[in-house]
Amino acid sequence: MKILAIDTSGLVASVAYLEDTMLIGEFTTNHKQTHSETLMPMLQNLTKMLQQDIYTIDAIAIASGPGSFTGLRIGSATAKGLGLALDVPLIPVKTVEALAYQFYGSKNLICPLMDARRNQVYTGLYEFIDEKNEQDNQVDFAFHIIKEQCAMSIFDIIDNINELGREVIFLGDGVPVYENDLKERLRVPYSLAPASHNRQRAALVGLVGIKAFQSGKAVTADDFEPDYLRLSQAERELNEKTEKAHA
Amino acid sequence: MKDNLILAVESSCDETAAAVVKNGRQVLSNVISTQIALHAQFGGVVPEIASRKHIEKINQVIRQALAEAEITLDDLDGIAVTYGPGLVGPLLVGLSAAKAIAFAKDIPLIGVHHIEGHISANYIEHEDLKPPFMSLVVSGGHTHLVYVKDYGVYEIIGFTRDDAAGEAFDKVARAIGLGYPGGPKIDKLSKEGNPEAIHFPRAKVADSKYDFSFSGLKSAVLNYINSCEMKQQPYHQADVAASFQKAVTDVLVDNTMEALKDLGLKEIVLAGGVASNSSLREAFVKRCDAEQVRLYYPSPVFCTDNAAMIGVAGYYEFQKGITHGLDLNAVPNLKLGQKVI
Numbered sequence: 001m002k003i004l005a006i007d008t009s010g011l012v013a014s015v016a017y018l019e020d021t022m023l024i025g026e027f028t029t030n031h032k033q034t035h036s037e038t039l040m041p042m043l044q045n046l047t048k049m050l051q052q053d054i055y056t057i058d059a060i061a062i063a064s065g066p067g068s069f070t071g072l073r074i075g076s077a078t079a080k081g082l083g084l085a086l087d088v089p090l091i092p093v094k095t096v097e098a099l100a101y102q103f104y105g106s107k108n109l110i111c112p113l114m115d116a117r118r119n120q121v122y123t124g125l126y127e128f129i130d131e132k133n134e135q136d137n138q139v140d141f142a143f144h145i146i147k148e149q150c151a152m153s154i155f156d157i158i159d160n161i162n163e164l165g166r167e168v169i170f171l172g173d174g175v176p177v178y179e180n181d182l183k184e185r186l187r188v189p190y191s192l193a194p195a196s197h198n199r200q201r202a203a204l205v206g207l208v209g210i211k212a213f214q215s216g217k218a219v220t221a222d223d224f225e226p227d228y229l230r231l232s233q234a235e236r237e238l239n240e241k242t243e244k245a246h247a
Numbered sequence: 248m249k250d251n252l253i254l255a256v257e258s259s260c261d262e263t264a265a266a267v268v269k270n271g272r273q274v275l276s277n278v279i280s281t282q283i284a285l286h287a288q289f290g291g292v293v294p295e296i297a298s299r300k301h302i303e304k305i306n307q308v309i310r311q312a313l314a315e316a317e318i319t320l321d322d323l324d325g326i327a328v329t330y331g332p333g334l335v336g337p338l339l340v341g342l343s344a345a346k347a348i349a350f351a352k353d354i355p356l357i358g359v360h361h362i363e364g365h366i367s368a369n370y371i372e373h374e375d376l377k378p379p380f381m382s383l384v385v386s387g388g389h390t391h392l393v394y395v396k397d398y399g400v401y402e403i404i405g406f407t408r409d410d411a412a413g414e415a416f417d418k419v420a421r422a423i424g425l426g427y428p429g430g431p432k433i434d435k436l437s438k439e440g441n442p443e444a445i446h447f448p449r450a451k452v453a454d455s456k457y458d459f460s461f462s463g464l465k466s467a468v469l470n471y472i473n474s475c476e477m478k479q480q481p482y483h484q485a486d487v488a489a490s491f492q493k494a495v496t497d498v499l500v501d502n503t504m505e506a507l508k509d510l511g512l513k514e515i516v517l518a519g520g521v522a523s524n525s526s527l528r529e530a531f532v533k534r535c536d537a538e539q540v541r542l543y544y545p546s547p548v549f550c551t552d553n554a555a556m557i558g559v560a561g562y563y564e565f566q567k568g569i570t571h572g573l574d575l576n577a578v579p580n581l582k583l584g585q586k587v588i
Contacts, residue, residue: 036339040346040573054351069295070336076302077340081347084306085320222306225299232295238288 001058001213004043004082005206008035008075009067009095010114010173015043016202017052018210025050026203035074043078057088059218061209063200064092065227066122066151067114072226083221090224091209091217096149098204099172100126102197105141108167113174116151121174122229123157124149125164151229154178158185167191171198252318253565254326254348255558256309258341259333259361260388261285261292262551263304267316268558271566272370275316277548277555280304283428290427291417298336305344312554320352325570327561330358331581332388338577346573355570357561361552362389362583363401365518367563368549368556376516376543381507383499385527386519387413387430390459390499391583392506395516398563401584404506405457412495413521415461419468419491423484433488434524440485442493442526445471449498457506464494489526496530504534517544520551 002019013035016026027046029038047054062079065072083090099112105128114122125147131140147160154174158181161168170182171193182190192198212218231239250269257264261282267275282300286292313319328345331338342358349356366382378398384391390412392405410418413430420429425436447467452458468491475482503515515535521527522544535542549556564570 034576036343036576037574039343040350044350044573069298070339073298073302073336074339074343077305077343078347080302080306081344082351084309084344085348085351222310225303228299232293232299234289234293234296 001210002056003059003061003091003206003209003213004054004057005061005202005209006039006075006079007063007095007098007200007202007205008039008071009063009065010071010200012200013038013042014200014202015039015046016206017046017050017057018203018206020210023203023206024052026201028201030199035071039074039078055086057086059089059091059209059213061091061093061205061212062224063095063098063205064224065095066116066149066229067095069228072228076224076226080221080224083224088221089218090221091213092219092224092227093205093208093212094149094227095200096122096124097126097145098208099200100124101143101204101207102171102193102201103169104128106169108169109146109161109164111157111161111168111170113154113157113170113172113178115174115177119153120151121154121157121178122149122151123174125160149229154181155185158182162187169193173199251324251562252322253357253558253561254309254312254320254323255359255554255561256326256328256341256345257361257364257552257554257557258301258305258337259329259331260337260552261297262553263301263308263341264552264554265309265312266554266558267312267318268555268562271559271562272374274371274555274558275318276312277553278308278312278315279553280308287427290421292334294334294336297334298340301337301340305340309344320348323352323354325355325357325561325565327357327359327557327564329361329364329557330575331361331578333361333579335577335579338579342575342577346575350573355565356573356575357565357569358571358575359557359561359564360581360583362391363399364556364560366393366395366401366516367560368518368545368553369516369543370559371549371555372545373543376514379512380514380516381503381510381512382516382518383503384519385412385499385517385521387411387417387428389519390461392457392503393583394506394510399567399569403583405455405459405502407459407461408452409460409462410465412459412461412499415465415495416521418465419488422469422472423487430521430524433492434526436485437489437492437526440483440487440489442489444483444486445490447490447494449494457502459498459502461495464491492524492526496527499527500530500534504538507540514541514543517542518550523547523550
């Protein structure tokens with residue numbers, strides 16, 4: 001199967017074509033220009049460069065959140081428009097899980113940190129577990145979720161990791177923001193992902209997306225909505241007011 | 248000649264809308280999903296909530312517009328979409344979806360100015376209407392006097408220095424306890440009130456005879472209510488509504504008539520959500536009859552935000568060869584007559 005993958009959840013804009021076990025091509029930028037200006041020209045150029053016929057894709061994998069609300073919406077509206085026009089389904093891929101796939105095979109804890117402002121991060125905890133084949137020496141890795149993606153304070157996730165007491169690798173745009181907190185508070189060995197592995201990539205969304213598609217997790221383009229993991233500020237304030245009134 | 252079919256998408260504020268327009272003036276479908284009820288509890292449009300709702304509805308609305316027009320995306324000659332002015336989050340939803348469809352179907356993308364859309368709404372029901380004419384655009388976010396010289400050629404000759412007319416309606420409605428949206432509620436209540444009961448000021452802007460200012464009027468209404476409350480005198484809600492509405496209407500009519508005469512034009516075109524206000528229409532009808540000026544305004548459904556008007560404006564842009572690249576961005580404060588090419 002062939003899929004188009006899109007990730008616009010953060011500053012990175014990334015599109016990729018994947019076919020079964022191959023990455024055909026990927027265009028990734030990490031630049032301040034808005035996704036609204038870059039995403040479609042990137043897709044247009046990549047499609048042309050790879051001599052792809054967009055009509056041959058079977059589905060669109062999309063980083064469905066969390067992330068920047070505006071970023072998620074540009075990617076989502078684009079994927080929904082493409083899905084409508086091409087009559088293909090969408091495969092929602094959790095942003096933090098796709099990030100964790102940067103360290104496929106790592107037996108250490110993998111902890112993506114996306115800056116969520118207001119002293120919070122979008123994060124989760126993951127690891128890969130050996131699944132050794134009986135007949136030969138080939139090893140497969142099963143993706144294991146220790147902590148489901150969520151929005152939480154950087155201090156709380158650090159406490160979680162300290163309690164687990166295991167070596168951990170961090171990646172994501174939250175790392176430079178909270179580097180000092182990691183340094184001061186972590187009581188386990190940790191490392192920070194290098195430039196080649198520390199941000200979102202559509203290839204990872206595609207990789208996770210193909211697996212999800214095979215296990216029947218695609219939705220129609222009409223039904224797809226991003227998962228923001230957070231209410232809007234207005235709704236939060238309204239809820240707080242209502243709670244106070246009831247208290 | 249082959250028919251021209253344009254799919255139009257509009258999501259600049261709190262309506263998710265799509266329409267199909269044939270040959271520039273014939274509306275084959277006009278689908279609008281409004282969020283008014285959703286925002287009412289917050290007393291106004293919340294951009295983040297509006298954006299989320301647009302994402303939820305965009306495909307359904309487009310699909311329904313195509314189905315009602317009995318066409319498919321393959322029949323289209325172009326796709327027109329609002330790229331400003333408006334709320335950036337909401338704008339980006341319609342714009343991103345439209346760009347994706349334009350790319351997938353390899354058809355031209357035509358970015359449309361929201362206010363040019365409102366003015367163009369008048370072409371739908373008035374076959375004989377052609378530029379040049381004077382247009383008054385009044386809505387929740389805009390109060391503009393626009394000299395429409397030709398299709399797609401606009402010159403702003405008057406605008407509000409502070410609040411938009413619709414904004415003043417919303418604020419006064421809130422002050423007298425009517426809630427959101429203020430325009431239709433004040434319009435309805437005014438029918439029971441006396442417009443001459445209280446004399447609120449008709450603001451003139453000193454250095455420009457065509458410009459508007461509504462913040463002074465709004466303050467005068469708030470002061471009136473406060474002083475009544477301080478004296479523990481009940482005030483007549485309907486009289487306040489009617490007198491306020493009359494003050495707004497008088498200024499809008501006077502400035503428009505003055506501009507019309509100065510520029511030697513013969514036709515007035517009303518546009519925007521407030522153009523469906525019955526008192527404003529009546530006042531214009533009366534003055535235009537008396538002074539033998541032709542008056543045009545759209546049906547209420549084409550006054551408030553809709554995509555059909557974007558399709559019409561997009562058609563005339565397209566006729567002039569104006570299309571946009573896939574890097575087109577939303578421009579929240581896009582000026583009338585300013586074009587991103």
